[in-house]
Amino acid sequence: MNRIKVLVVDDSAMMRxxxxxxxxxxxDIEVIGTARDGEDALRKDQELHPDVITLDINMPVMDGLTSLTLLLEQHPEVQVVMVSSLTQEGAITTFEAMELGAFDYVAKPSGTVSSNLHVVGRELIAKVKGAAQQKRRRRRTAPGSTRPAPAVKKSVPIGENRETSFRKVVVIGVSTGGPGTLMEILPQLPANLDAALIVVQHMPPTFTASFAKRLDDYCPLSFREAKAGDKLARGEGMVAPGGYHLVLKKNALRDDVMVRLTSQPEKSLFIPSVDVTMNSVLDLFGRRTVGVLLTGMGSDGAEAMVRIRQAGGITIAEDRSTAVVFGMPREAIERGGAEIVAPSYNIAKEIVKAVNRI
Incomplete structure (x- = not known):
């Protein structure tokens, strides 16, 4: 197999x-060149024809968003992985970049301190490889048109007149490649979904609120970042906040289910952990649990998917053909934890069918 040709774009020589x-x-990866700003990136892209570009967001001369738009106009087949700072502003800009056509992002652990980037080395490599794989599959939509249509505004504002007495919960676990995959799946779910929905996406703490807002803007279902004490409600979704595990607590007196945020177990490889949340949902809802495991490195969620299936719940794993990184879903499949295996574009239909089966 030919090596993946990468162009690295950053205004910092140390970061490059x-x-x-x-x-x-x-x-499998060959860095064929570097560029110091957006204008330099456009020149190098024309000259070198990379498969993947890693693109800094904050640069002089030409910023990352402008560069991204021009790069995709100039070279529609190229895949771009954004390199973002861990700030609220960085999160908002990152998701704007993904709406413009960026494949995914990797977050700098400490702003622009280059030495700390080695902490996310495995993630960066995985996302570059996933981007190259997506390039070979052929881009699903044209550059600049990846943004889904905004959802019809909810007739009932989130948190008002909600049905907190319900019987079914869908838990979706996802990691590397998740934002783009979720934006393909979740807007297809109906506003009247007969279940509460929890999304556990491995994501930095400063990113989850912006991501939840993005989902709320483009999905018929209402979405928010979960906070301690929030109540689950039928037909509403929540995103587990970065830096905490999301678990559920039953309030027997009021017949509702509340969110509890915890740092335990501390030794989890990922916080939030898909396994922790899925197991918590299973403990309360048993066979009325639908577990969904999508693209991501490692095995987080695979063990819980096995437990959900053994308890009589329904489990769905993303097929290799669409998974950016076929790690988490593969583990669930190989362990016998996936009743249904489907490509990402069919996952929403499978979720609706599973909820209706329960």
Missing amino acids: KAVRQILETDP
């Missing part, structure tokens, strides 16, 4: 060096 060193630890 760090990203190059990280990527070149993988024998």
Whole structure:
């Protein structure tokens, strides 16, 4: 197989060096050039024809969003992975970039401190490889047209007149490649879904609120970032906040279910953990649980998917053909935890069917 050709774009020479060193630890990746700003990136893209570009957001001369738009106009087949700062502003800009056509993002652990980028080296490599795989599959939509149509405004504002006495919960676990995959799936779910919905996306703490807002804007279902004490409600979705595990607590007196946020277990590889949340939902809802495991590295969620299926719940895993990283869903499938295996574009239909089956 040909090596993946990558162009690294960043205004910091130290960051360009760090990203190059990280990527070149993988024998399947070749860094064919670097660029110091957006204008330089456009020139290098024309000259080198990379498969993937890693693109800094905050740059002089030409910023990342402007660069992204021009790069995709100039080279529609190229895939772009944004490199973002861990700030609220950085999160908003990152999701704007993804709406414009960026494949995914990797967050800088400490602003622009290049040495800390090595902490997310595995994630960066996985996302570059996932971007190259997506390029080979052929882009599903044209550059600049990846933004889904905004959802029809909800007739009942979130939190008002909600049905908090319900019987079914859908839990979706996802990691690398998740934002784009979720934006393909969740807008297809109906506003009257007969279940509460929880999304556990491995994401930094400063990113989950912006991501939940993005989902709320484009999905018929209402979405919000979960907070301690929030009540689950039928036909509403919540995103587990970065930095905490989301677990559920039953309030027997009021017959509702509340969110509890915890740092335990501390030794989880991912916080929030898909396994922790799925197990908590299963403990309360048993066979009325629908577990969904999508693209991501590792095995988070696979063990809980097995438990859900053994308890009589319904489990759905993303098929290899569409998974950006076929790690988490593969683990669930190989362990026998996936009753249904489907490509991402059919997952929403399978969720609706599963909810109606219960």
